[in-house]
Amino acid sequence: MxxxxxxxxxxxxxxxxxxxxxxxxxxxxxxxxxxxxxxxxxxxxxxxxxxxxxxxxxxxxxxxxxxxxxxxxxxxxxxxxxxxxxEWIDVSLAGRPRRQGTIHPVSQVTEEVIAVFADLGYSVAEGPQIESDWYNFDALNIAPEHPARQEHDTFYMHRDEGDNRPPHVLRTHTSPVQIRYMEKHGAPCRIISPGRVYRADYDQTHTPMFHQYEGLCIDKGVSMANLKWTLEEFCRAFFNVDDIELRFRASHFPFTEPSAEVDIRCSWDKGQLKIGEGDDWMEILGSGMVHPKVLAAAGVDSDKYQGFAFGMGIDRIAMLKYGIPDLRAFFDSDLRWLRHYGFSALDMPNMHAGISG
Incomplete structure (x- = not known):
């Protein structure tokens, strides 16, 4: 042992x-x-x-x-x-610097728009990006011969041979969201519908895919005066300029009657745009009173309710507010561009706090 x-x-x-x-x-x-x-x-x-x-x-x-x-x-x-x-490490040593990401201007401006209209009592509505021909055109009183329905302006989806149904489209605006919302919730309503839209166009101020938001207000006794006030309050809060002047020019849109294009007073000083001052005008959006046929298509009684609608490009107002010269750069995925124009994640929109009324 x-x-x-x-x-x-x-x-x-x-x-x-x-x-x-x-x-x-x-x-x-x-x-x-x-x-x-x-x-x-x-x-x-x-x-x-x-x-x-x-x-x-x-x-x-x-x-x-x-x-x-x-x-x-x-x-x-x-x-x-x-x-x-x-493998020792010095825990008191400062960490290696890491580059922080930034918020894309489209995302930031979308949040700013939502924040402004939230104070005005509007909610956000969303819908599909691939739409039927009826929601994208027919329900909005867009006639079959309208230029917007041509292939040079709209992206149409493929249909199998022998399938004679109208082809689906990549939505050309967010107006179909308004139809869907009214069908489901009826009137009265106050909504904005931000999102991606698609059109066959490409230059310094147009891209095949871009972003827009559209607003809709349906109730009893709504008038163009309410529309004018709403747009003025939005521009005043969004551009953070107290002295805002808008000019309404008669126009034509199939889904509104009467219709108006809206210009904002501005000036150019050494290549820099100044909103709210000067002798120049710049078109920023389209608007009007919702056509009775559109209300009827959505199941709303046009004898009882009326309202206004408006639409504006999110990318476009981002360019105006933050001095971005070329729309195409929004979608180039250039990190240098995003580091220059991007926003910190902590930069929360707060300009809407100054809305009056």
Missing amino acids: DALKAKYLEGVMAAADESALEDVRLAAVGKKGEVSLKMRELGKMTPEEKQVAGPALNALKNEINSAIAAKKEALGDAALNERLQA
Whole structure:
């Protein structure tokens, strides 16, 4: 017993790693280890011999197992210390600088628009970007011969041969959202519908995909005066200019009657646009009183309710407010451009707090 004890305790102490320690364990107390074989010999002993040899073998086995466990823990601690020495870090050292992301101007301006109209009591409505011909054109009183329904202006979806249904389109405006909303909720209502729209056009101020929001207010006794006030309050808050002057010019849109294009007073000073002052005018949106046929298509009684609608390009007003010269750059995925024109995530829109009325 003493010889086995000395042999294996020395082996445990001499083990340089866990692999060597495992070899010692198997040789001593493994299934075919020396101590295990000795314990099997107990069956051949007399009762008197068992009383002496049994406790001694159990004590030896326990001592060897305890020594192995202690050595294994010591080897683990040594390995951890070695790793800590090799991989140490100074937690007091400043971290490596990382470039922070920025909010895209379209996202920022969309939130600003929503914030302004939220103070005016408008909610946000959304709809699908792939629309049926009926929602995108027919329900909005756009005649079949209207130029907007031509392929040079609208993206049409494919129909299988023999399928004679009118093809779906990538929506050309967010007006279909207004129809869907009135169908579901009826009147009265006050909503804005921001989102992506698509038209076959591409130059410095037009892209095939862009963003716009449209507003709709339906109630009893609504007039052009309410429309004028709403747009003035929006422009005053959005551009953060107290002295705003708008000019309404008679126009024609199939979905409104009467219709008006809206200009804002401005000036150019050394290439810089100034809103609200000067002798120049710039068109910023289209508007008008909702056509009775549009109300009827949405299931609203035009003898009881009337209202106004307006639409404006989000990208366009972002260009005007923040001095961005080219619309195409919005969608070029140029990180240098975004770092220059992007917004911090903490720049929350707050200009709407100054709305009066």
